Each structure stands twice: as structure tokens, then as C-alpha cells.
Amino acid sequence: MDPSLWVEQKLVPTMIAHGSFGNSGQQRVETTKCKVTYKETGDDHFSADILLLNLELKFENQVPQSYSLFLKVSPEDPLYRKYMDTDVGFHNEALMYTEVIPFVEEFLKKRQDILLGELFAKCYYAESGAACAGRSDIVVLEDMEQRGFTLSVERLFLDYEHCAVALRQLARYHAIFYGLKKAETSRFHAMVSKIKAQNFGGASPEDLNYFFKTVSYRAIKYLEGRQEMDQLTLDKLKVPLENAIQLLVDLLAPREPLAVLCHGDFCRNNILFGYVSGKPCDAMFFDFQAVKYASPAIDLSFFMYLNTSSELRSQHWDDLFGEYHATLIGTLAHILGCSVEELLPDYGLEAFQKEFVDHGFYGYMICSFFLSQMLVNPEDQVDLRSMCQRSIQDLADAYFVAGSELASQKLAEILKHLASKDAIRSVLAFKTHC
Known part of the structure; x- marks a missing residue:
């Protein structure tokens, strides 16, 4: 069915019956305007089709009400849906909007003096798994662009101001879930248990290991060729990468007390910024398909290695990390009604720095294939829709050369930064303390 007809004849009536617009089930509602357009997402979203409505x-006896909505629906191609794990992704995203975020709002409402601002767009409807108005998966959100929130103009490396705003909001996001974990422990863990892990399209462990080993070797080979890093360290790093998929699993394993509900795909593509006089001052998050219970460094390492340049990391790493930590511990103290000093034994800066050292290599492993996608123009990216018909080995080989030497150089800069933070030695010893 044509998307416009599907929205008007199937989706909107389903939402009205659901009470998505605050209407009662018996109230008469007439659709007086329904205009649907495709949104060109380019490299911003790979696992969904985006419509604007x-x-x-x-409503009966009322003046007409207008809505600008952002519709995220699963791709029509079943092969591509399997390849991109959309069943798992939409399950997690629907869970976030129908259970987790309402839980957060209920939790914060009890603490009326806490004004954390908005972190999430309003959700009008979310469903996954069942036949939902003729589609299996859908999320309908307020179109935040109508309120001035947009993606940054920069596609990859953000400036200090954008990074600081994003990290302060990430800190508030993490702090809320630390607060939930402390104050509503059993309910929090029951909620977390409903999250589904990504299964990478059902690929075999052998294929997945080939993929992550291949892409993770890229910067190692680049550094070896230029002798820009100690060869003994590089040789030692190859050992855990022989079982790269297990290393990834180990890095994702939650460790207490700092495990938290992570966004899971925290990067520029999933952050909408609010601006005043051209300067970023606020941020909202979306796309929760990869949400996971893990180390906060999972979110931190991906963002800080994908969306900061080596120059910014060299000049402002401690400043940015400090922005994150100061906001987190201050917010958490406010939520729990205690002093910052009371939280320092578990949530002190040194604990988070160590957490990053222990888990920061995760950011490199994801950047090792994703950074090149963001570094080049869309027409030069690895075409995932055609790759879904080929083997995962072909995909790994394509990513290994994508973005040419510039991508290899940027990945090598991440490895060198990890080495400077002692995070490579941490990877070598990971099994001994995990």
C-alpha cells in the first residue's frame, strides 16, 4: 500500500482508537488533513524508513488540532530487516517509549523540585512484533524540528560546545537510571531484563569473529606500516583480537556498581541540538534501538572517539570528561536527595576514569567500521542494502578499505589515544579482572 494511504487509512485510525491524541475511545474524531512525505536521512539512519506527517x-465540538509527527517504520525488505536486526531494535525502542520513559517520568514526577529538562521527544505511538496497522514495527514521535531541535551541521567531528552539551545531557540520562537503580531496584532490573540483545542478523559466531577481527586490525596494520607505535604492544593486542567477538561481549558485560542503562548508539546521528543565537544550548536523544545495560563507558567511548577529532581530544579530553562527571554526580545527588560527598565512594571521578580505561576499547571496535561511513560522502559509503545479499566476510572486507587512508589514519589516532590512557594494557588484562 502507498505510504500516504497506509498512514491515512490504517495508522491514524489505529492511533485514534489507541487514544494517542488524548482522546477517549468514544469521542468522534475527523481527519481534516493528512500529508505524508519521505524524509531523506542519508547516513543518519540505516535501520528504518522515516516519514514526516x-x-x-x-475532535467533536472542538477546533481542529495540528500535529507534526516523525514516523519511524521498519524497512519493507524482509532480507534487509533481518540483516539490520530491526525486530530486536524496534522491540527495544518500543520498550523504551512504552515502559521505560513513562517509568522515568513517573519517578521524576514524585520529585517535583527536580527540573532536568526534556531528554526525550514525545511519543504518540510505538508498537513492535505484532501486525501494527499493517506494519510490524513503528514508532511515532513529535517532530522536534518544529521546536527548533536539529542535527548538527557537522556530520562527524563536533566542536567543544556541541560535545559539552551532548555529554552533559548524557550525564543526566545516566544519572536518572542510576537513581532508578538505587531507589526502585527491583522494578528497574525487571525492566532491564526485557531488553533484547542484538543478534547481528543471525550471523554465526565464526562470521562475527571474522568481521570484528578484520575491521579492528585496520589501525594496527596502518600503525605497523608506519612504525608509529610500539610493535610489542601491537603484537600483544592481536592476541585478544583473535577472539574479537568474545572481547566485544566481555566489554559489554555489566559490572557493578557503575553498570547503567546506556543509550547504546550514542553519537551525533542520534542527538538533536537546540540552539540560541547559533550556539548549542540543549540536546534531546532519540533512536533507542541499541539500548543496553552496560558500562557508561559504552556510550562515552563511542561518542568521544567517533565525534571528536584527535586535536580536540588532545586539548580538551579532561575538560569534556569533567563536564560529564560533574553533571552526573550533581544530578544524581539531587535525585537521591543526598550530598555529592556521599556518592564519591561509588561514583567518584576516578571510578569513572577507570571504567573508561577498562571499557574504552569498545568505542574503537565500533568506530573501526562506522567511522569510515561518516567520514565519506553518502555515495561512497558501503551500501548496506546491497550488502545484505552478500556474506558478512564481504562486508568486513568492504569496511576494511572504506574511507581509504584517511579513515585508517583516524582509527590509528584512536588507538594511540587509548594507549596514552593505558586502555590497551587494560584490554590485554581484561580477562583477569572482569
Whole structure:
């Protein structure tokens, strides 16, 4: 069915019956405007089709109400859906919008003096797994662009101001879930248990190991060729990468007390910034398909290695990390009604720095294939829709050369930064303390 007809004839009536617009089930509602357009997402979203909906509804005995909505629906191609794990992704995203975020709002409402601002767009409807108005998976959100929130113009490396705003909001996000874990422990863990792990399209462990080993070797080979890093260290690093998929699993394993509900795909593509006089001052998060219970360094390492340049890391790493930690511990103290000093034994800066050292290599492993996608123009990216018909070995080989020497150089800079933070030695010893 044509998307416009599907939205008007199937989706909107389903949402009205669901009460998505605050209407009662018995209230008469007339659709007076329904305009659907495809949103060109380019490299911003790979696992969903995006539609924009301008909708006008007339409720019985009321003036018409207008809505600008952002529709995220699973791709129509079943092979691509399997390849991109959309069943798992939409399950997690629907869980976030139907259970987790309402839980957060309920939790914060009890603490009326806490004004954390908005972190999430309003969700009008979310469903996964079942036949939902003729589609299996859908999330309908407020279109935040109508309120001035947009993606940054920069596609990859952000400036200090954007990074600081994003990290302060990430800190608030993490702090809320630390607060939930402390104050509502059993309910929090029951909620977390419903999250599904990504299964990478059902690929075999052998294929997955080939993929992560291949892409993770890219910077090692680059550094070897230029003798820019101690060869003994590089040789030692190859050992855990022989079982790269297990290393990834180990890095994702939650360790207490700092395990938290992570965004899981925290990067520029999933952050909408609010601006005043051209300067970023606020941020909202979306795309929760990869949400996971893990180390906060999972979110931190991906963002700080994908979306900061080596120059910014050299000049402001401690400043940015400090922005994150100061906001987190201050927010958590406010939520729990205690002093910052009371939280220092478990949530002190040194504990988070060590957490990053222990888990920061995760960011490199994800960047090793994703950074090149963001570094080049869309027409030069690895085409995932065609790759879904080929082997995962072909995909790994394509990523290994994507972005040419510039991508290899940027990945090598991440490895060198990890080495400077002692995070490579940590990877070598990971099994001994995990």
C-alpha cells in the first residue's frame, strides 16, 4: 500500500482508537488533513524508513488540532530487516517509549523540585512484533524540528560546545537510571531484563569473529606500516583480537556498581541540538534501538572517539570528561536527595576514569567500521542494502578499505589515544579482572 494511504487509512485510525491524541475511545474524531512525505536521512539512519506527517484532527465540538509527527517504520525488505536486526531494535525502542520513559517520568514526577529538562521527544505511538496497522514495527514521535531541535551541521567531528552539551545531557540520562537503580531496584532490573540483545542478523559466531577481527586490525596494520607505535604492544593486542567477538561481549558485560542503562548508539546521528543565537544550548536523544545495560563507558567511548577529532581530544579530553562527571554526580545527588560527598565512594571521578580505561576499547571496535561511513560522502559509503545479499566476510572486507587512508589514519589516532590512557594494557588484562 502507498505510504500516504497506509498512514491515512490504517495508522491514524489505529492511533485514534489507541487514544494517542488524548482522546477517549468514544469521542468522534475527523481527519481534516493528512500529508505524508519521505524524509531523506542519508547516513543518519540505516535501520528504518522515516516519514514526516502533517496531521490535522477535528475532535467533536472542538477546533481542529495540528500535529507534526516523525514516523519511524521498519524497512519493507524482509532480507534487509533481518540483516539490520530491526525486530530486536524496534522491540527495544518500543520498550523504551512504552515502559521505560513513562517509568522515568513517573519517578521524576514524585520529585517535583527536580527540573532536568526534556531528554526525550514525545511519543504518540510505538508498537513492535505484532501486525501494527499493517506494519510490524513503528514508532511515532513529535517532530522536534518544529521546536527548533536539529542535527548538527557537522556530520562527524563536533566542536567543544556541541560535545559539552551532548555529554552533559548524557550525564543526566545516566544519572536518572542510576537513581532508578538505587531507589526502585527491583522494578528497574525487571525492566532491564526485557531488553533484547542484538543478534547481528543471525550471523554465526565464526562470521562475527571474522568481521570484528578484520575491521579492528585496520589501525594496527596502518600503525605497523608506519612504525608509529610500539610493535610489542601491537603484537600483544592481536592476541585478544583473535577472539574479537568474545572481547566485544566481555566489554559489554555489566559490572557493578557503575553498570547503567546506556543509550547504546550514542553519537551525533542520534542527538538533536537546540540552539540560541547559533550556539548549542540543549540536546534531546532519540533512536533507542541499541539500548543496553552496560558500562557508561559504552556510550562515552563511542561518542568521544567517533565525534571528536584527535586535536580536540588532545586539548580538551579532561575538560569534556569533567563536564560529564560533574553533571552526573550533581544530578544524581539531587535525585537521591543526598550530598555529592556521599556518592564519591561509588561514583567518584576516578571510578569513572577507570571504567573508561577498562571499557574504552569498545568505542574503537565500533568506530573501526562506522567511522569510515561518516567520514565519506553518502555515495561512497558501503551500501548496506546491497550488502545484505552478500556474506558478512564481504562486508568486513568492504569496511576494511572504506574511507581509504584517511579513515585508517583516524582509527590509528584512536588507538594511540587509548594507549596514552593505558586502555590497551587494560584490554590485554581484561580477562583477569572482569
